Amino acid sequence: MQTERNRRGFKQHFVERQHLKLSDLKTEAENAGLRNKYLNKTNIPEYPKPEFHTRLLKHETTGSALGGIRKDGGFRNPYGGPLIWWSLAVGPEELKDAEVRLLEKTFPDRMEVEDAEQQSFLWRFATSPAFVETSRLGTYRFTFPLQEVLTAYRDQFCLGAQPIMRMYRTVLYSQEVMHVVLVHSPTSEKEYSQYPFLSDRPDAVCVYRDGHFIWRPEAMCGTHW
Known part of the structure; x- marks a missing residue:
């Protein structure tokens, strides 16, 4: 586990080439001697373990960067790096769909009346900034x-070939865990070959399948950690 400060001054700890689940992240932090008050919690209550199927990406920015996007007619790294950062957009519809899948898995024989009573519960646990509809990194x-986005990237940078997806890193902030997926052109395969291909395991944190990302978060509620 390595530690650095990002360009906004926030301290971040990261593990390269892996998407770590919560238990593995605890072990990694302990081995690295990292003291984090959230990872050290042992009395985490039970919480839903949903599966979000996401077909939207979001890019948050400031007013000054917005001017650069207009001028360039597109997106680029303002600091000159090769990566442009996007996040999964998880809104009310994705939350509702995740509830249905979770209920069908947990209570396969439930009655229609029970189904109505059990709806709309997941939002109580979705307090992470990942679920907030307003921008937290800027005004826009x-x-x-x-x-x-993938089609535009394919046509502009991949010579029509399909982009390649890899596990880039797991990043631990003070109250948030971020799993980063690297998307790159086949022409850059040698440059990024040290990063494993994005997993399709049924227990993986993040999976790309059938044109959408599947995200399986842990410890969603702020009262959990």
Whole structure:
């Protein structure tokens, strides 16, 4: 586990080439001697373990960066790096769909009346900034269909070939865990070959399948950690 400060001055700890689940992240932090008051909690209550199917990406930015996007007619790293950062956009519809899948898995024989009573419960646990519809990194937010972004990237940078997805890193902030997926052109395969391909395991934190991302978060509620 390595430690650095990002460009906004926030301290972050990260593990390269892996998407760590909560239990593995605790072990990694302990081995690295990292003291984090959230990871050290042992009395975490039970919480829902949903599966979000997400087809939207969001890019949040400041007013000054918005001017640069207009001038360039597109997105780029303002610091000159090769990566542009996007996040999954998880809104009310994705939350509702995740509830249905979770209920069908947990209570396969439930009655229609029970189904109505059990609806709309997941929002109580979705207190992470990942579920907030307002931008937390700036005044402006761009939201695009995932396939639209991937298609534009394919046509502009991949010579029509399909982009490659890899596990880039797991980042631990003071109250947040971020799992980063690297998307790159086949022409950059040698440059990024040290990063494993994005997993399709049924227990993986993040999976790309059938044109959408599947995200399986842990410890969603602020009262959990």
